[in-house]
Ligand SMILES: [Zn+2]
């Protein structure tokens with residue numbers, strides 16, 4: 001990122017922090033007044049949709065209630081993603097969606113509670129032997145947003161667990177377009193060649209257990225492309241940990257509360 005956009009980004013973040021100090025605490029999702037800073041109001045808390053039932057062992061998409069046992073979803077069975085497993089505490093819906101969008105738009109202070117929820121969904125996934133990293137943004141998007149929200153979460157996860165953080169394993173070399181409205185094969189084409197391994201990263205990932213962090217998993221195509229690069233570079237295992245999982249569109253008829261369209265867009 002250019003020095004001037006870095007300065008601009010830190011000025012924005014300092015202004016935001018000052019603003020937050022002066023304003024009464026607001027719900028992380030709907031902005032209603034709350035007693036405790038960095039919390040949900042009662043209504044939003046009650047409307048959260050934790051992923052608590054049966055889910056896909058590989059991509060964490062909720063499975064039909066009647067399946068009961070954990071197995072692979074149809075998408076992962078027909079076209080296995082390159083990552084080994086995924087955990088996500090919440091469905092990308094309602095207050096979680098509002099929270100993630102606010103976080104993406106500058107509410108960096110939400111990272112700590114988001115990371116805590118993520119870690120509860122992935123017990124034992126981050127330890128001293130794990131290498132934590134984040135799905136990178138393309139530099140144009142980084143310059144316009146000021147920070148990579150996935151990296152902010154990765155940093156919070158590393159500091160909460162003591163797992164080492166390697167923020168620069170991957171480079172996003174292709175500015176992918178918004179994934180909104182794309183079909184699964186289109187999403188895969190969209191992210192093809194989007195990532196490459198950073199210079200010297202091969203030595204750091206060889207035989208390692210990588211925990212790749214992102215805010216939201218939509219189809220899994222982005223995480224799969226990133227994991228593919230890490231696997232080809234010699235990583236032993238790639239686990240993906242996100243805060244929210246979009247209920248897959250191809251599961252929509254089977255999953256209660258599934259969204260029929262996803263409006264997450266490119267992360
Ligand atoms: Zn609320």
Ligand SMILES: [Zn+2]
Pocket residue numbers: 056057058059060061072073074075076077
């Ligand atoms: Zn799956």
